[in-house]
Amino acid sequence: MHDLDAFIAGLPKAELHLHIEGSLEPEQMFAFAQRNNVPIPFASVEEVRAAYEFSNLQDFLDIYYAGADVLRTEEDFRDLALAYFERVAEDGVVHAEIFFDPQTHTHRGIPFGVVANGLLAGMDEAEQRLGISSKLILCFLRHLDEEDAFKTLTQAQPWLDRIAGVGLDSSEVGHPPSKFERVFAAAAAMGLKRVAHAGEEGPPAYVHEALDLLAVDRLDHGNRSLEDPALVARLARSSMTLTVCPLSNVKLCNVASVDVHPIDRMLELGLRATVNSDDPAYFGGYVADNYRAIARGRALSKRDLVTLARNSFLGSFLSDEEVATHLARVDAYAEEHA
Ligand SMILES: Nc1ncnc2[nH]cnc12
Numbered sequence: 001m002h003d004l005d006a007f008i009a010g011l012p013k014a015e016l017h018l019h020i021e022g023s024l025e026p027e028q029m030f031a032f033a034q035r036n037n038v039p040i041p042f043a044s045v046e047e048v049r050a051a052y053e054f055s056n057l058q059d060f061l062d063i064y065y066a067g068a069d070v071l072r073t074e075e076d077f078r079d080l081a082l083a084y085f086e087r088v089a090e091d092g093v094v095h096a097e098i099f100f101d102p103q104t105h106t107h108r109g110i111p112f113g114v115v116a117n118g119l120l121a122g123m124d125e126a127e128q129r130l131g132i133s134s135k136l137i138l139c140f141l142r143h144l145d146e147e148d149a150f151k152t153l154t155q156a157q158p159w160l161d162r163i164a165g166v167g168l169d170s171s172e173v174g175h176p177p178s179k180f181e182r183v184f185a186a187a188a189a190m191g192l193k194r195v196a197h198a199g200e201e202g203p204p205a206y207v208h209e210a211l212d213l214l215a216v217d218r219l220d221h222g223n224r225s226l227e228d229p230a231l232v233a234r235l236a237r238s239s240m241t242l243t244v245c246p247l248s249n250v251k252l253c254n255v256a257s258v259d260v261h262p263i264d265r266m267l268e269l270g271l272r273a274t275v276n277s278d279d280p281a282y283f284g285g286y287v288a289d290n291y292r293a294i295a296r297g298r299a300l301s302k303r304d305l306v307t308l309a310r311n312s313f314l315g316s317f318l319s320d321e322e323v324a325t326h327l328a329r330v331d332a333y334a335e336e337h338a
C-alpha cells in the first residue's frame, strides 16, 4: 500500500456525516430484496451500479429512496448498520455519528421502533465487537411538512435517551431551514443536539438560517458558505464544524472534480472542516476513500490530514473528556508516523 494510503487508513478518525440508508450496497439490496420478497427493478448488481449516475441531489434522492424499500425488518436495519461499522473499521473509524431518515420508512408502514431498535442493535454490537462507539441522529425530510416532522419527533419519544440529536436532509432548494424552526426549537427543549444540511445546493442564506433559526451545533456540507465572506468569518469565529463530503460533492455535480475541491481553502480560511462519506454505497467510497481522494486531488500534507482527523473529534458530540482521549491518540499516531 502507498505510504499515504496506509497513513490515512491507520489515522484514528470519527465519521460525522453518514446516512445509514446510503450505506446500502447493491449486493445487500439484492440480499434484502430476496429475503423479504421485495421486487427490485434491476437484474444485476452491475445494473444497479450503472444506474448511479447523477446530475444533481434530486437525481440521487429518487434512487436512494427507492433503494430503501428493501429494508423491512429489525434484522435488516441491524445488518445494515453492522455492515457499515465492519467496513469502516478498516478505515480507522473509531467513532461515528450516523443519520437515519425515519420518515422514509414510517411512510411505507415500517414502525419507527423497527428502524430504531434494529439500528441500535447494530450499533451496540459494533461497539462490543469492533470497539467503535456511535451516536444516532434523527433526520427530518425537508421536502415533507412541519406537521410530519412533529409527528416523527413524537414517535421518537420512547427512544430519546438513545438519540443524540436531530438533523435536516433531503431536497434542499425550496425547503429552507426556516420551515423547521419550531420543530428544532422543540427538539432543543428535549435536550437534543441540532445539525442541518445547508449550503450543499442551497444558497448562503440557508446557512444563515440554519445558524440563526435552528441554532445548529454543526453544519452538514456548508460548501456554499464560501460565496459569503462575512459568513465564512462568522463560521470560523464560532468554530462551527462543517461536515464536508468530497466524493458526494463530485458525484452530485456540486464540485467539478476532487482536483478543484475547496477542502484546503476551507482549512486555510480557519474553518473547522471534516471529511465524511455521506452515502458511500452511492458515491463511490467510504470515509478513508474520501480522505485519499482529496489528499491526492489537493496535494494535502500529512499535517492537513491530521487536522481533518482532529476536527472530526472536536466536532463530535462526545464528552470533552472523550474528545481529549481521542485527540491524544491522533497526536500520538501523527508523531509515530511523521
Ligand atoms: N447529500 C444529501 N443531501 C441531502 N439529503 C440527503 N440524504 C442522503 N444524502 C443526502
Ligand SMILES: [Zn+2]
Residues within 6 Å of the ligand: 017, 019, 169, 197, 220, 278
Ligand atoms: Zn448528507
